Every structure is written in C-alpha cells, then in structure tokens.
Amino acid sequence: MENFNFYSPTFFAFGKERENECGELVTRFGGRKVLIHYGGGSVIRTGLLDRVRASLEKASIPYIELGGVKPNPRSGLVYEGIELCKKEAVDFILAVGGGSVIDSAKAIAAGTLYDGDFWDFYEGKAAITKALPVGTVLTISAAGSEGSPDSVITKEEGMLKRGAGSDFLRPKFSVLNPALTQTLPAYQTACGITDIIAHLYERYLTNTKDVEVTDRMIEALILAMITEGPKVVSNPDDYEARANIMWAGMMAHNNSCGVGRSQDWTSHGIEHELSALYDCAHGAGLAVTMPAVFTYNMKHDVMRFAQIAVRVWGCQMDFANPCNTAKAGIEALRSFLISIGMPKNFKELGADEADIERLAHTCCYGDGSGSGTIGGFTPLSQSDVEAIYRLML
Amino acid sequence: MENFNFYSPTFFAFGKERENECGELVTRFGGRKVLIHYGGGSVIRTGLLDRVRASLEKASIPYIELGGVKPNPRSGLVYEGIELCKKEAVDFILAVGGGSVIDSAKAIAAGTLYDGDFWDFYEGKAAITKALPVGTVLTISAAGSEGSPDSVITKEEGMLKRGAGSDFLRPKFSVLNPALTQTLPAYQTACGITDIIAHLYERYLTNTKDVEVTDRMIEALILAMITEGPKVVSNPDDYEARANIMWAGMMAHNNSCGVGRSQDWTSHGIEHELSALYDCAHGAGLAVTMPAVFTYNMKHDVMRFAQIAVRVWGCQMDFANPCNTAKAGIEALRSFLISIGMPKNFKELGADEADIERLAHTCCYGDGSGSGTIGGFTPLSQSDVEAIYRLML
Numbered sequence: 001m002e003n004f005n006f007y008s009p010t011f012f013a014f015g016k017e018r019e020n021e022c023g024e025l026v027t028r029f030g031g032r033k034v035l036i037h038y039g040g041g042s043v044i045r046t047g048l049l050d051r052v053r054a055s056l057e058k059a060s061i062p063y064i065e066l067g068g069v070k071p072n073p074r075s076g077l078v079y080e081g082i083e084l085c086k087k088e089a090v091d092f093i094l095a096v097g098g099g100s101v102i103d104s105a106k107a108i109a110a111g112t113l114y115d116g117d118f119w120d121f122y123e124g125k126a127a128i129t130k131a132l133p134v135g136t137v138l139t140i141s142a143a144g145s146e147g148s149p150d151s152v153i154t155k156e157e158g159m160l161k162r163g164a165g166s167d168f169l170r171p172k173f174s175v176l177n178p179a180l181t182q183t184l185p186a187y188q189t190a191c192g193i194t195d196i197i198a199h200l201y202e203r204y205l206t207n208t209k210d211v212e213v214t215d216r217m218i219e220a221l222i223l224a225m226i227t228e229g230p231k232v233v234s235n236p237d238d239y240e241a242r243a244n245i246m247w248a249g250m251m252a253h254n255n256s257c258g259v260g261r262s263q264d265w266t267s268h269g270i271e272h273e274l275s276a277l278y279d280c281a282h283g284a285g286l287a288v289t290m291p292a293v294f295t296y297n298m299k300h301d302v303m304r305f306a307q308i309a310v311r312v313w314g315c316q317m318d319f320a321n322p323c324n325t326a327k328a329g330i331e332a333l334r335s336f337l338i339s340i341g342m343p344k345n346f347k348e349l350g351a352d353e354a355d356i357e358r359l360a361h362t363c364c365y366g367d368g369s370g371s372g373t374i375g376g377f378t379p380l381s382q383s384d385v386e387a388i389y390r391l392m393l
Numbered sequence: 394m395e396n397f398n399f400y401s402p403t404f405f406a407f408g409k410e411r412e413n414e415c416g417e418l419v420t421r422f423g424g425r426k427v428l429i430h431y432g433g434g435s436v437i438r439t440g441l442l443d444r445v446r447a448s449l450e451k452a453s454i455p456y457i458e459l460g461g462v463k464p465n466p467r468s469g470l471v472y473e474g475i476e477l478c479k480k481e482a483v484d485f486i487l488a489v490g491g492g493s494v495i496d497s498a499k500a501i502a503a504g505t506l507y508d509g510d511f512w513d514f515y516e517g518k519a520a521i522t523k524a525l526p527v528g529t530v531l532t533i534s535a536a537g538s539e540g541s542p543d544s545v546i547t548k549e550e551g552m553l554k555r556g557a558g559s560d561f562l563r564p565k566f567s568v569l570n571p572a573l574t575q576t577l578p579a580y581q582t583a584c585g586i587t588d589i590i591a592h593l594y595e596r597y598l599t600n601t602k603d604v605e606v607t608d609r610m611i612e613a614l615i616l617a618m619i620t621e622g623p624k625v626v627s628n629p630d631d632y633e634a635r636a637n638i639m640w641a642g643m644m645a646h647n648n649s650c651g652v653g654r655s656q657d658w659t660s661h662g663i664e665h666e667l668s669a670l671y672d673c674a675h676g677a678g679l680a681v682t683m684p685a686v687f688t689y690n691m692k693h694d695v696m697r698f699a700q701i702a703v704r705v706w707g708c709q710m711d712f713a714n715p716c717n718t719a720k721a722g723i724e725a726l727r728s729f730l731i732s733i734g735m736p737k738n739f740k741e742l743g744a745d746e747a748d749i750e751r752l753a754h755t756c757c758y759g760d761g762s763g764s765g766t767i768g769g770f771t772p773l774s775q776s777d778v779e780a781i782y783r784l785m786l
Contacts, residue, residue: 001571001636003408008401014653015396178394210633213617213641220613224606240603243394247652248606256644260407260636 001211001260008254010147011173014247016239018175019137022052022094023059029133029172031092034063035085037105038096039070043139046183052096052137064088069097072275072282073104075155078118081108085132095136095171099143099195099282102136106151106169109134121164122153128166137175140184141246142192142283144199144253146174154276160366161276176250178242186233190340191283193229196249197222197333198286202265203258204308205297205377217257219311221248226312226336233340266375267293270388273359278350287342288349291334292391295327300378302326346392353393360385394604394653401647403540404566407640409632411568412530415445415487416452422526422565424485427456428478430498431489432463436532439576445489445530457481462490465668465675466497468548471511474501478525488529488564492536492588492675495529499544499562502527514557515546521559530568533577534639535585535676537592537646539567547669553759554669569643571635579626583733584676586622589642590615590726591679595658596651597701598690598770610650612704614641619705619729626733659768660686663781666752671743680735681742684727685784688720693771695719739785746786753778 011029013021026034034056036049043049056063066081084090085108095105109132111118120126138146145151149170152163181189200218224244231241251257270293271285298305306322309315309329318324334344343349364372364382373379380388404422406414419427427449429442436442449456459474477483478501488498502525504511513519531539538544542563545556574582593611617637624634644650663686664678691698699715702708702722711717727737736742757765757775766772773781 001408001633001640003411004405006405006407007403009404010400011402012397012399014399015394018396210637212620213614213637213644216613216617217610217644220609221606224609227605240394243653244603244606247394251606251610251649256649259640 004259010171014176023055025173035090035093036065038067069101069104072154073100078107082111085112093134098140099145102145103151122162131168133172135173136171139180141249142195147250147254159276161272178246191281194283194287196252199252205264206261208261211261264377269374273363287337294330296388356389397652403564407569416448418566427485428483429458431460462494462497465547466493471500475504478505486527491533492538495538496544515555524561526565528566529564532573534642535588540643540647552669554665571639584674587676587680589645592645598657599654601654604654657770662767666756680730687723689781749782
C-alpha cells in the first residue's frame with residue numbers, strides 16, 4: 001500500500017425530510033449569504049426548492065438563486081455564478097441537484113475567490129488554494145460529488161470536458177434524502193448506478209500490490225449495487241433500495257476505498273469525450289465504454305479481472321485458463337448494465353464511427369495540454385483508444 | 394435504513410514515517426501548547442517518542458508530557474492529565490500509543506474544558522459539548538479510537554469500565570504508520586485483530602431491515618481480516634498486511650459501515666466486565682465472549698447468522714436447516730480466533746466461574762445506573778448474561 005492522506009470532513013445528514021434542516025446546517029458551517037444553485041424544472045416541480053428556501057428563511061439567512069445548470073455543466077454558467085457571488089457578497093453556495101449542479105457549484109466556489117480565470121484549475125494551470133464553502137442537497141445518486149473533492153466542467157469553446165480537484169472543494173455538508181431521488185426516471189437512475197460502478201472499477205484497476213482491504217471494500221459496494229440496482233429500476237419508489245444506493249454512491253467516491261493504491265480512470269477519460277461531443281448521459285456513455293476498456297486492458301493483469309469475476313460476479317474460477325474467468329466477469333458486467341436498461345454500443349448511444357479518430361485524439365491530447373497517453377492502469381496511446389472505441393461499434 | 398448523521402472529519406496521514414509530520418499537523422489544526430500523552434516503555438524504546446518530540450521542536454511548538462497510561466486506562470491518570478492541562482494552559486493533546494492512550498487523551502480533552510467531574514460523561518450524567526483538540530500517533534491497530542468519537546475509561550473505585558462518545562472527541566488528525574505496529578508481539582496483534590472483528594460483528598447484528606450496503610461493507614472488512622490477520626501473526630514484520638489491518642481497523646469503527654442501522658454491542662458489554670475485573674486484554678476477552686454471545690443469540694435471527702456464515706466464512710447454505718449454517722459460521726469464527734492464538738474459554742482467560750453472578754450483575758446494573766438489560770440486538774437480562782458466561786467455561 002502506498003502512503004496517502006485521507007480527509008473527508010463533510011457532514012452527512014442522511015434520511016427522510018433532512019432538506020428541511022438546510023437553514024441550520026448553513027448556519028452551523030458559517031454561511032450568512034447564500035447562492036442557491038440548481039438545474040431545471042424537477043427541483044421546482046417537486047417542491048424541493050420551496051422547502052430549501054423555507055428552511056433558509058426560517059433561519060433568517062438571505063439568499064439569491066442561479067438555476068439552469070445542464071447535464072455536463074458548462075463554463076458559461078460558472079462565469080455567471082462567479083460574477084453574481086462577487087457582486088452580491090455571497091459567502092456560501094448551496095447546490096440543490098445532482099452531480100452536475102454540485103460540480104458547477106464547486107467551480108463557482110473556487111472561481112469566486114480567484115483573481116484569474118477559473119478554467120485555469122481545470123487545465124491544470126493553477127491549484128485551488130481556497131474556495132467558498134459549499135453545501136449540497138443531493139437529488140441523484142451517481143457522481144459522488146456530494147462527498148468528493150472533484151468537479152468536472154465542460155468548456156463550450158471546443159466542448160472540452162475537464163476536471164479539477166482539491167480538499168477545499170469537499171462540501172461542508174451534504175443532505176442525502178433518498179426520497180428526493182424517487183422522482184428520477186428508471187433510465188437516469190440506471191445511469192447513476194452505472195456511474196457508481198464505474199467509480200469503483202476505476203479504483204479497482206490498480207498496479208499497487210497488497211491492497212486487500214480496499215479491494216474487498218470496492219467489491220462490497222459493487223455487490224450492493226448488483227442487489228439494489230435492479231430493485232430500484234423496476235420499482236422507482238423503493239425508498240430502501242435508493243437509500244442503499246445513495247450511501248454506496250458516496251462511499252464509492254469519497255475515496256475511502258481508493259486510498260493507497262494507483263487508480264485507472266481510463267473509462268472516464270474515454271467516456272468524457274463521448275458525453276462532451278454527443279451530450280449523452282455520462283452513465284450511459286460509461287456503460288458502453290467500460291466493457292470495451294476492460295476487454296482491451298484485460299491482458300495487462302488477467303488475475304485482477306479474474307478476481308473481480310469470482311468475488312463479485314459469481315463466476316467459477318477457470319484454473320487452467322484464468323482468461324476465461326476474466327472474460328466471463330466482463331460479460332457479466334455488460335449483461336448487468338444492459339439488464340438495467342443501459343445502451344450497449346455506439347449506435348444505441350447516438351455516437352458516430354466517423355468521429356473515432358477525433359474522439360481519440362482529443363482524449364489523449366486535449367486542446368494541446370494532454371500528454372498523448374491516458375490511463376493509470378496501463379498507458380494507452382491514441383491508437384489504443386481508437387481501438388477501444390472500435391470495440392464499442 | 395434509519396435516518397442518521399455521519400461526520401468523520403479526522404485527517405488521516407497514513408504510511409511510512411508520517412510521525413515526523415506531527416509538528417506541522419498540530420500547527421495545521423491550531424495547537425500551540427501540546428500535552429504528549431503516552432503509555433509505557435515501547436514508545437520510548439523504539440525511539441518513536443523522540444521522533445514526535447523532534448517534530449514538535451522543529452515546528453517550534455512547546456510541549457509537556459504525561460506517560461503511564463495502562464491498558465484499560467484508569468480515571469486516576471485522567472484526573473492528573475486534566476489538572477496538568479489546566480495548569481499549563483495546554484491547548485492540544487497528542488496521544489502517542491494505542492486505543493488506551495487515545496481514550497485517555499480524549500477523556501482529558503473533554504475534562505479540561507468541563508467544570509464538573511469528567512466521570513459525569515461516562516456515567517451519562519452530562520453530555521460533552523466541547524473538548525480540547527486531540528491528535529493521535531497510532532501504535533496498535535485495534536480500538537479504532539483514532540477515527541471514532543468514543544472513549545472507554547475504567548474507574549479504579551469498583552473497577553467500573555464505562556464509555557462516552559461525542560463528535561467533539563473525534564481526533565483532528567491521526568498518524569497511521571503501519572510500521573509502528575511492527576514491534577507489537579503476535580499475541581497483542583491478534584488481540585487487536587479480534588477487537589476489529591468484534592467492532593464489525595457488533596454492527597452486523599442489527600434489527601434494521603434493508604441494510605445491504607453496510608452489510609456488504611462489514612463483510613468486506615472481516616474478509617480482509619481473515620486474509621491479512623494470519624499473515625501478520627506469523628510474520629510480525631509484514632508491513633503490507635499491517636497496512637491493510639490498520640486501515641480496516643479505522644474503517645471498522647469510524648462507523649461508515651454502521652450508519653442507519655441498530656447495533657448490538659452485547660459482546661463489548663459482557664467483555665468489559667472481564668477485562669475490568671481480571672485486567673485481561675480486551676481483544677482476548679472478546680475472543681472468548683463473541684462465540685458465546687452469538688451462540689446464545691442465534692435464535693433471534695438465524696438468517697442473519699447464516700448470511701455471514703455463507704458470505705464471510707465460506708459455509709455452504711443448508712436450505713433445509715439454516716441453523717446448521719448459522720452454527721457453522723460461529724464455529725468458523727471461533728476456529729479462526731484460536732488459530733491466531735486467542736484464548737477459547739474462561740480458564741485460558743484467567744477468569745473464575747465463581748465470579749459469574751457478580752460479573753453478570755455489574756454488566757446489567759453497573760453501579761446502579763444500568764437498566765437491568767443489555768444489548769441492541771435482543772435485550773438480555775442478568776440471567777441471560779449469566780448463561781452466556783457459562784457458555785465460556
């Protein structure tokens with residue numbers, strides 16, 4: 001195991017009706033003027049936004065609002081938010097929504113206290129050394145942003161999707177009420193489940209030896225998704241299954257199961273180009289990407305893929321030919337994702353074979369800032385990435 | 394799943410040589426005058442205390458010291474520490490040692506800022522509303538106190554062992570260097586492993602339904618102990634196995650795997666009387682206690698014991714008679730504990746059959762403050778507890 005720091009100071013208020021405590025939570029963590037940041041119609045339609053407003057009002061906390069965050073959140077709205085926070089002397093950002101809203105809130109939080117262009121953080125030109133405090137009311141179990149130090153933003157110019165991370169971006173508090181996710185359609189719920197599973201595989205695919213405890217924790221969380229995922233896709237009102245998924249989603253990404261080991265993040269890198277170009281759901285893109293990446297990378301460490309096949313997917317170990325077991329595990333993952341309604345190839349995703357070279361180039365080189373290879377598990381060049389995209393046809 | 398709060402704001406500095414960062418960690422968390430609190434000779438003998446002193450000196454942080462913490466830490470030294478902290482205007486306590494030292498440090502931290510008798514907190518007569526900040530340098534993977542809000546102290550008068558808990562007692566930082574545990578003899582290492590497993594079973598034995606995600610996480614951590622425990626008992630220098638155990642020990646007790654579910658804590662209650670009266674190692678007491686408690690309580694929820702038997706201990710499910718599976722799981726646990734060198738009965742523990750009535754009475758009634766029953770899984774009266782002690786003969 002490698003040396004590491006782990007710091008997850010977020011206060012989690014989990015359970016029914018906890019959004020009504022927003023006012024006291026903001027007060028507890030020092031907020032006196034709030035920006036409520038949200039997406040589109042659902043938080044208005046369900047009355048959630050009204051409940052959050054009422055809670056702030058009850059605590060006598062003034063607030064302003066900025067809605068309109070879209071999936072794959074854009075830099076344009078971040079600039080708008082930064083300007084608003086500066087002008088209105090906002091000292092706390094409350095994100096009400098899913099990963100996109102939270103990621104956008106984190107970008108605004110860092111950008112408001114930075115003299116330069118916030119995009120510097122996402123291009124790796126500057127490190128985040130301070131940020132406004134952020135609280136969240138989560139409505140989608142997926143991104144894990146409610147407990148993570150990460151944020152992913154898409155820059156409209158060139159549709160570049162890039163991430164930044166800092167402990168300063170970890171939310172001060174996150175309200176996790178599983179009931180808030182019950183309005184989410186089955187398809188988007190399944191996208192979230194896929195994203196959670198991807199966060200776990202990205203950590204599982206490591207070159208670090210002797211990481212049994214984190215291996216076991218990752219396996220545990222995937223096993224829970226296999227049990228709970230289909231329940232909630234077939235019955236979106238299943239509060240208990242949603243509660244299990246919600247906690248798993250946080251645990252999958254606050255990195256307690258990823259410490260002290262190298263990680264991969266190839267699937268996320270390859271998928272990011274798909275959702276940036278086609279604006280497909282991140283989880284749907286990952287469902288198509290993961291089996292292709294794993295099939296391509298399997299040879300790098302067959303026993304690792306065999307281990308997860310046996311321990312998680314219930315495959316029998318083929319001691320004469322572990323490759324068969326490894327492959328069976330990848331196929332079991334693929335079948336599971338299809339069973340919860342995820343797309344299986346480029347066509348179902350709305351992606352175009354003709355774009356493959358361009359996708360692979362942007363993936364490896366970005367706007368010129370990329371190194372030419374991606375992946376922590378085994379370095380992949382543009383031609384490798386092209387081959388992986390072809391496996392998705 | 395039940396509603397819950399989860400808050401684990403401790404900064405973990407994990408890995409080789411991290412104790413040399415104590416000075417900057419104390420500074421980061423606001424300490425300006427430190428009490429170094431420790432136990433006996435090993436931290437002196439290994440040079441650890443010198444390295445901690447040097448790190449504080451390098452950061453120009455003045456410190457005083459209070460050694461002499463014993464296993465099952467006593468109230469007498471806590472009173473001494475509180476007096477010392479008040480007199481010397483200490484504003485940060487640095488615990489260098491195992492769970493006993495950390496628990497003692499937490500008691501001093503709470504007591505220093507309290508006008509009454511610190512024992513009030515341990516008798517449930519007062520709630521902890523503030524405490525000095527505590528940092529830890531952990532030398533034994535066991536108690537989980539390095540990431541928990543809990544502290545257990547024994548009052549000399551009547552040898553009463555009682556616990557207190559508060560988020561204010563969560564350490565600000567914990568240095569987890571697995572190499573520091575390498576000097577620990579196999580027996581004490583095995584005691585620590587047993588304690589970690591007990592923390593997991595106490596959470597596993599729940600009456601809350603639909604807790605798949607935390608079930609799986611608990612199972613994962615026990616599975617890791619089954620793999621890593623014997624490695625380190627047979628080769629105390631195995632850094633990697635110790636690293637896995639160290640992270641598992643923290644995760645087992647910071648409660649991320651215990652949230653939203655009722656918990657048991659019967660085994661700890663019954664064991665506390667053994668280590669208080671005979672001064673045996675807590676882990677050794679638990680090794681004798683757990684199989685007896687589980688055997689007695691099995692009928693309360695056979696399927697729960699069958700589940701852990703199958704998922705963790707690799708037992709085959711007996712669909713015609715799940716009791717057989719449940720029993721096989723308990724026997725597998727017992728065999729495992731014996732295999733790592735733990736005692737198996739009263740005699741090996743140095744306990745006396747003649748004390749059973751007295752042990753059971755104190756367990757259920759304490760010094761008069763007890764309710765007469767113990768246990769969150771199924772309430773046990775004094776006669777139940779006596780029967781459990783008899784299963785240990």
